[in-house]
Amino acid sequence: MATVTKTWKLFIGGAFPRTESGRTIKAVAGGTVHHLCKASRKDLRDAVESARGAQAKWASSTAYLRGQILYRLAEMLEARRGEFVEAIRATSRVTPRKAKAEVEASIEHVVSFAGWTDKIAIVLGSQNPVAGPFYTFTGIEATGVVGVLAPDESPLLGALALACPALAAGNAVVLVASERHPIPALVLSEALATSDVPGGACNILTGDHAELVPAMATHRDIDAIVAAAKGKHAVALKAGAAENMKRVTIVDPSSDFTDARWRSPVAFRGVTEAKTVWMPSMA
Amino acid sequence: MQPAQAIDWSYAPAPETFPVELAPEHGLFIGGNFVDPRSRKHFDTIDPATERKLSRVAEAGKADVDVAVKAAQKAFKGWSRMRPAERAGYLFRIARRIQERARELAVLESMDNGKPIKETRDVDVPLVAQHFFHHAGWCDKLAHAVPGVDPRPIGVCAQVIPWNFPLLMAAWKIAPALACGNTVVLKPAETTPLTALRLAEILQEVDLPPGVVNIVTGAGETGRLLVEHPGVQKVAFTGSTEVGKRIARACAGTDKRLTLELGGKSPNIIFADAPMDQAIEGIVNGIWFNQGQVCCAGSRLLVEESVVDEVIGRLTHRMRSLRVGNPLDKNTDVGAINSRAQLERVNSFIECGVREGADRIVCFDGALPDTGYWVAPTLFRGVQPAHTIAREEIFGPVLTVLTFRTPDEAIARANDTNYGLSAGVWTSRASKAYEVAAGMKAGVVWLNTFNQFDATSPFGGFKESGFGREGGRAGLAAYLA
Numbered sequence: 001m002a003t004v005t006k007t008w009k010l011f012i013g014g015a016f017p018r019t020e021s022g023r024t025i026k027a028v029a030g031g032t033v034h035h036l037c038k039a040s041r042k043d044l045r046d047a048v049e050s051a052r053g054a055q056a057k058w059a060s061s062t063a064y065l066r067g068q069i070l071y072r073l074a075e076m077l078e079a080r081r082g083e084f085v086e087a088i089r090a091t092s093r094v095t096p097r098k099a100k101a102e103v104e105a106s107i108e109h110v111v112s113f114a115g116w117t118d119k120i121a122i123v124l125g126s127q128n129p130v131a132g133p134f135y136t137f138t139g140i141e142a143t144g145v146v147g148v149l150a151p152d153e154s155p156l157l158g159a160l161a162l163a164c165p166a167l168a169a170g171n172a173v174v175l176v177a178s179e180r181h182p183i184p185a186l187v188l189s190e191a192l193a194t195s196d197v198p199g200g201a202c203n204i205l206t207g208d209h210a211e212l213v214p215a216m217a218t219h220r221d222i223d224a225i226v227a228a229a230k231g232k233h234a235v236a237l238k239a240g241a242a243e244n245m246k247r248v249t250i251v252d253p254s255s256d257f258t259d260a261r262w263r264s265p266v267a268f269r270g271v272t273e274a275k276t277v278w279m280p281s282m283a
Numbered sequence: 284m285q286p287a288q289a290i291d292w293s294y295a296p297a298p299e300t301f302p303v304e305l306a307p308e309h310g311l312f313i314g315g316n317f318v319d320p321r322s323r324k325h326f327d328t329i330d331p332a333t334e335r336k337l338s339r340v341a342e343a344g345k346a347d348v349d350v351a352v353k354a355a356q357k358a359f360k361g362w363s364r365m366r367p368a369e370r371a372g373y374l375f376r377i378a379r380r381i382q383e384r385a386r387e388l389a390v391l392e393s394m395d396n397g398k399p400i401k402e403t404r405d406v407d408v409p410l411v412a413q414h415f416f417h418h419a420g421w422c423d424k425l426a427h428a429v430p431g432v433d434p435r436p437i438g439v440c441a442q443v444i445p446w447n448f449p450l451l452m453a454a455w456k457i458a459p460a461l462a463c464g465n466t467v468v469l470k471p472a473e474t475t476p477l478t479a480l481r482l483a484e485i486l487q488e489v490d491l492p493p494g495v496v497n498i499v500t501g502a503g504e505t506g507r508l509l510v511e512h513p514g515v516q517k518v519a520f521t522g523s524t525e526v527g528k529r530i531a532r533a534c535a536g537t538d539k540r541l542t543l544e545l546g547g548k549s550p551n552i553i554f555a556d557a558p559m560d561q562a563i564e565g566i567v568n569g570i571w572f573n574q575g576q577v578c579c580a581g582s583r584l585l586v587e588e589s590v591v592d593e594v595i596g597r598l599t600h601r602m603r604s605l606r607v608g609n610p611l612d613k614n615t616d617v618g619a620i621n622s623r624a625q626l627e628r629v630n631s632f633i634e635c636g637v638r639e640g641a642d643r644i645v646c647f648d649g650a651l652p653d654t655g656y657w658v659a660p661t662l663f664r665g666v667q668p669a670h671t672i673a674r675e676e677i678f679g680p681v682l683t684v685l686t687f688r689t690p691d692e693a694i695a696r697a698n699d700t701n702y703g704l705s706a707g708v709w710t711s712r713a714s715k716a717y718e719v720a721a722g723m724k725a726g727v728v729w730l731n732t733f734n735q736f737d738a739t740s741p742f743g744g745f746k747e748s749g750f751g752r753e754g755g756r757a758g759l760a761a762y763l764a
Contacts, residue, residue, distance in 0.1 A: 060721075123430050128755055130737035131413060138741050138755060223746070238535035242528040244701070245543070245747045264431035274741045274757040277720050279730035 008036045008182075010043060010206065011189035013050035014199020019043050025206070027183070029090035036182055039207035041215040044174065047203040048221050051145045051172035054200030059142045059170030063118035069196045070114035070168060076191040077107045087183040088156060105258050106157045112263045113164035120169055120272065123265050128276065138276045142170035143247060144223030146271050147216045149176050149209070149237075151228030151253035156184035161257040162226045163202065165267035171224070173202045176216070182206040209233065220244045224271050228253040247271070294606065297613040299393075299400045301386045308339045309476070311347055311500060312483035314354040315493025321346040326502070328476055331397035332610050332619040332655040340476045343499035345508055348468070351497040352514040355439040355466040358494030363436045363464035367423035374419030374461060376489040381412040384485065388478055392450055393610040395477040397619030397656070398573050400611050410736055411454040414754075417738035418458035421759060425463060428759045435764040436464030437540055438516030443506045443530075444479075445522045446472035446621050447576040447678075452521055453479045455753045457496055458738075463762040465517065466495050470509050473502040474622045507533075515539060519761070521578075524676075524702075524747050542751025542761045544578065544743055546676040547704030550697035551581030551733060552719065554690075555590045557709035561731060563597045566682070569707055569733040571605065571617055571660050575680040576625070578748075579705035581733055582677060584662075585693055588686045595644075595664065595684065602646035602660050609652070617680060619655045626656040629679030636663050636672040641683070668699060676702070690715060694722035703745030707733045726752065 009016040021040035026033060037043075058066070077084065081103055088099040121140045128136040146166040150159035155178035163173050177185030189204040205212065213233045216222060217240025224247040227237050234250045241248045249270035261267075308325065310317040322344030327336045343351070362370070381388065388411070389403035398407075425434035440460045444452035449471060460467050471479040483498050499505055503526070510518050511533050517540040520530050524545040534541050551569045553562050569581025586594050610618035620626045637643050647659035662682040666673050673683050687693040697706055697719075706725040710716050720728040726744040729735060736742060741752035751761045 124757075126755060126757075128737065128740040130735070130740050132735065132737070134732065134735060136735075136737070136740050138757065143745075235536045239532050241535070242531040245524070245527070245531070245545070245749060247750050261431070266431040269760070273726065273745050274743070274752050274755075275720075275723070275726060275728065275745075276741050276755075277717075277728045277730060278732055278735050278740070279716070280732055 005032070008034060008186045008206070010037050010039055011192065011204040012043070012047045013054075013203065014193065016189070016193070020046070027091055032090070034090070034183065036186070036206045039205040039212065041211065043205055044212055044215050044219070047174045047205055048145055048219055050200040051174050051203055052221055054198050055142070055145055055172035058172055058198055058201045066168065066170065067114045067117040070110060070117065070164070073191060073195040073197055074107050074110040074114060076195045077103075077110060080187060080191055083187050084156060084184060087187045088181070090183045091181045102154055102157050106160050109157065109160050109164060109263065113168040116168045120265070120268055124268065124272070133281050134278050135281045136276065136278045138274050140169070140268070140272045141275050143271050143273050144171060145174065145221060146171040147174050147176070147219070147222045147225040147227070149213065149216070149225070149227035149229055149233075150178045150185060151255070152178045152180040153254055154257050155181035156188065157257045158228055159185050159188065161262045162228065162251065166224070166226065166271040167197070167202060169268055169272050171271050172200060174222070175202065175204045176209065176212050177204060177206045179209045213237065216240070218243050222246055225249070226270055227251065228255070294614045298609065299390055299611045299613055301390050303387055303390045303394070305338050305477070309341060309480050309500070311341045311343055311351070312480060312496075312498040313347070313351045314497065315487065315491070317483070320344065321350070326473065328395060328474065330394050331621050332652065334654050337394060338477065340500045343501040343505045348499055348505065348508040348512060351468045351499050352439060352509070352512045354494035354497050355468050356514055358492055359438060359466045361492060362466055362495045367425070370461070370464065371419045371422035373489055373491050374415050374422065374458065377485060377491070378412045378415035378419060380485045380488055381408065381415060385409070385412070388450060388481060390611065391481060392478045393618070395475045396446065396449055397610050397621050399615040399618045400613055401615065402573060407448060407451045410738070411450050414454040414458045414738040418462040421462045425759070425763065428756050429763060432760065432763050434463065437762060437764045438465060439514055440465045440467050440517040440519060440762070441509045441512065441515040442467055442469045442519045443510060443522065444469065444471055446475040447573060447578070449475035450478040450482065453482055456519055459753070459758050459762045461495065463759060465762055468497045468499060468509055468515070470499050470501065470506050473500070476500040510534070517762070519751075520544070527749060540761070543749035544751065544753065545747065545749040547578045547580065547702045547744065547748050548583055548674065548676050548700045549579055549581050549702070549705040549707070549725065550583045550585050551707035552585045552693050552697060552709065553587060553590070553594055554710040554715065555587040556711045558711055558731065559593070559597065562709040563594070563601055565707060565709060565731070565733045566598055567601055567605070570682040571680050572734050574617055574620055574658070576621060576678050577734065579727060579734065581705070581707050582682060583673060584682055584684045585696055586684060586686050587693070588688050591684070591686050598662070599644060599646045602662070603648060605647070605660055607647060607649065607651065607657065607659060617660060620658055620679065621656070623656055625678065626658065629658050629677060629681065632672055632675070632677045632679070633661060633681060636666070636670065636681070636683070639670050639672070641666045641670055641672060668696065674700065690719055694719060698722070698724045701747040704748035705729065
């Protein structure tokens, strides 16, 4: 029987294109040779464009529907448990036990955020008792297109911990996978493709962070960035905010993403906007 | 029978005569005392309605900023660990003392800023008192304020504020910072330092511990020194998008927390089914309140095509009855532009609008005062979305009028800007109002009203209008670690 080896591609707009640059990265793991796409700045721009195109509709679908779609994503992860464990171990020395625990936590994480979609506004919004004849309330909305930079440690759980709040709130995401351990994010792209997450709402790129981070930082159509970064990448991302006032959240890449704070309302801080509406209560 | 005589509808002068004493020179407020600047430099602050010098104010240099930050650092330990109810006590007393000295603060604000006494008396100063009162009550409730956040203060806050609402912006910055247990170094705008320094007197009167609030006056360089000082943990800035971007770059290599409240080019959308009398007043309030020197000013009027002639007809009629002149006159609707630099900026936009082919309409019949900085309420018809005056923030009493045909087009045009601070929507149909509100990429949406503010209600923008909110619990989040 012939073995079919897999060609890993990018995930943009719900499809699996090759990088327009034609460049690949070779990752040798446990005797298997993986060829991955080395995304270019143009691929990033394409992913942002497709995220922008999908965002308004994703945000305006009901919170109940977004919740069900994220739950379905969790079901798709569940179905790929074994594949994820292998993907995590493919390029790292993580024990099977630890890899299993990360997959377990990742699925739980997605389920948790499936349950968050219709509670964000309840927990973070408010009715404002203003000193005048007005009915005034503050709702919580998605910021828009969010760039996510995944950490090398916990490459699956870390990616989901940073991407799920954005998705749950109705943002569209461009996820740049861990540079050292990109394969779990690629398996995630296959789970996304078979879930009901609309094409373009979550895009995944693999490649060189030194090339992609500056492009992300200065891209004018990215509204927010949530990045596991430090040193020069962190500074570049924060300085990039000055281009278009994007909201930048920098996360310690070695964080313990199983900690409860990653599922707390604080996770929505950099990817949501408070909108306050006033109207006369007597007209 | 007597021959018919023309009736003189002009109002007799009604000046506010409350006396305000002004020292010839003001020092910096550091460590609870007014001190001479180490820089040995001072600058004049003038009344923009008369161009008369009001006082001399210290210009804080590097050493002064350093001393102020150190005073705030020193005060932090005691202030952040103080029993919350005790901290609240100070803020409640500040609110009360502001109310007691309200008239004085209103007059002084009008003198230093040029805005009508009607506004400082009825809007600015009451909101200032409310902001301190509201935040006083938060001190012992912070555990319930922001879900998921353990309420710890951040540290020393560098706060740089603009000249358009000098005392109100000081209150928006200081009150939440203090309520959360932080200490403050505030830099007021160079053209409007006097009311912040009067607030410092109030802080002394209530025995606020020394160093909890420090006020360093000066221009942009003083602000830069403050924002870039390594002893600062949090930077809050309200002002232009240009300076905001510079601050974001300067803070990029640090762990400083940052909130920015920047410019706007806010749409005010008038549907054909709007309650027209209220809408006209809303347009006037939207753009001529505070001479249009308001970051959330409704400077882009979007009118449904079928009623554009009616709206412009009514609006120009209303413009004729706006009284422009002495800010201290209780009947004045439109006061002075804050500075010569701002006057020149506004005039250059007006020239640009004419040059690019829009129709300028000015309905002001009277004479503008001989001294001071004045711009008569101005509107432009025939404006194209690509015109400079339709895209850039003018920050003056200049309204541009564009039209639309459908709600979708109104939403698209309203959002066709890099800014996203506020929006106004005028329609009698609630469902339409809410649908358009949902479509707005703006932090504050006023339905059948405009320019409403309240301490309980978050204010701040989407996109290049900055990030972070002020007011309400969204505002508190910016001052908790």
